[in-house]
Amino acid sequence: MEEGRTAHPDNGINRLVRSLLLAGYDLFLSLFLLLGFPFLWRRIRPDKYCSASPLERFGRYRSLRRSAQKRVWIHAVSVGELRAVAGLIDALLKERPGEVLLSVTTRTGRLVASRLFPSLPCVFFPVDIGFVMGRALSLINPRIVIIVETELWPNLLSEARRRDVPVVIVNGRVSPASYRWYVRFSPFLRRFLPLLSAAVMRTDEEASRLVRIGACAERVSVGGSMKFDEAASLARRVDPAKLRKKLGIGEDRPVIVFGSVHPGEEEGVVEICERLVRRFPNLLSLIAPRWLEKTDISRRLRTRGTAFALYTRLPHRIDAPVIVVDTYGELSSLYAVCEVAFVGGSLVQGGGQNPIEPAAFGRPVLAGPFIWHFAEEWECLLAGGGAMQVKSFSHLEEALCALLSNHPLRRELGKKAAETVSRHTGATEKTLRTIRKFL
Known part of the structure; x- marks a missing residue:
């Protein structure tokens, strides 16, 4: 794996810089959501496939209650990511019964999650605005946040670090197209990627890409793709x-x-x-x-x-x-x-x-x-x-x-x-x- 540039130390100055960057990021994201709401509403409104409240995307989970029990929060964007880690979810259910919670981004992901894991609580992932993410973390109360593939959300990383909650990427991928996009924002990302506790990437090249855009090399490893495991398991079951x-x-x-x-x-x-x-x-x-x-x-x-x-x-x-x-x-x-x-x-x-x-x-x-x-x-x-x-x-x-x-x-x-x-x-x-x- 290639060495990345030196990560910014997590000292007082860097925390101040992160706070200023997050303020601008929150303002930009809020304006984007406000101006794009008519388009976004068509994608998040309830339909015949999913009737869950759109308010969940703002951290308002009526199906959850505040609890002292810590949860294992697993986030998978949609169907493909969810299926890829089905074996991982099953293993964690055995090791941590009653603690696992799923979140998804898409309505189809929510529908398939309810079929694959009908007994598990599942919610929509909150938008990455500071107070929204803070509310979601307080309500979910995770002992760990597991992100499937690669979603780099600055407020999630910052709020989780403030609460001493580890964030781990699994089945991590950084495609060439994503890498080119991330490189443009690497000065910004370098302030937040060191907050990742660990990242288990699919390939050596993808691990190197993550390090080059700011992740700490010693926290990045290569584990292969869990999609192969889940497909092999499905072939044995059907x-x-x-x-x-x-x-x-x-x-x-x-x-x-x-x-x-x-x-x-x-x-x-x-x-x-x-x-x-x-x-x-x-x-x-x-x-x-x-x-x-x-x-x-x-x-x-x-x-x-x-x-x-x-x-x-x-x-x-x-x-x-x-x-x-x-x-x-x-x-x-x-x-x-x-x-x-x-x-x-x-x-x-x-x-x-x-x-x-x-x-x-x-x-x-x-x-x-x-x-x-x-x-x-x-x-x-x-x-x-x-x-x-x-x-x-x-x-x-x-x-x-x-x-x-x-x-x-x-x-x-x-x-x-x-x-x-x-x-x-x-x-x-x-x-x-x-x-x-x-x-």
Whole structure:
């Protein structure tokens, strides 16, 4: 790991400088929230997927009561981060029963959290304004704050330090794009990153990036990605044959899963499904939109006259060639029933999505060229021979035809995908060893 520039010592002068910086930061963030409220309201207002009060984002948690009992506060932005640390949460629940509290940022994250951990209290993460964060910390009363991936909130770090509460980053990531953004603000961040108690990063390069923008090198370690652990665990828990039977999918019916399809990919995916079913009449395509509130895929299918069924209203036996997955939290398990998976957000400039889940089930994984959000995971799978990268929708169709027509090739790629996932497990236990130092 590279050495970063010397961190600012936590002395009286630096605390004064931090206070002045935070005053300006609070003013800027308050103005941003005020001016952007009409837009932000559309993203935080209650809807059919989440009815929780928007006031939670300002530290007003009606579901919580002040308690002398310390809590283990785990924050995961959304579904991907939450699933990545499911094994870590399970382990902490066993070690600290009754103490774990979750927070999320997105409404879909809140919905999936309630399904994965129905007995755990879950709240929205508060906006990082000083008095709001202070109120939230006083109410939650954490013994430790665990941040999944990398969210660098100055007031959280400052208020936690003032209360002598350790803040630990787990499954930490700093992508090249994020790093370029952080570098612009590194003079500001260098005043706050030394307040991190520990950071367990996914890779050596990401650890080096965090140090270069101001974290203390001796507090940064590399643990690997917990996404591999959780995907491997899910693959052990889900029985593909039982799931097929539950869904009414025949044992010999070939299935493709188009996962996390972004709006700009929907038309191309629908056209591929129509052409493939003419070549493979028994084929079933499962299409899971990335955002249900933005998807237009059902209308597209109706307009084109393509028969389809909604996942939440499946008949006892599926005759339609297409299923639209119109719910959150099911996609990871659905990869178990497919022969091959395409992971979306990659044929448009969406940065791609997590390829590890289908790989863990031993399924060949396909993606387009735009995969920067999960570059390390894709690099592992491509190098291991368990994934294929396509350049366009026509190239995707050709690759799917080739794999559906060639069972030995499909089996070989799937085997390599599962082996790649297995080689990269172990991050959860490494991360737990770091967390236990602060409990």
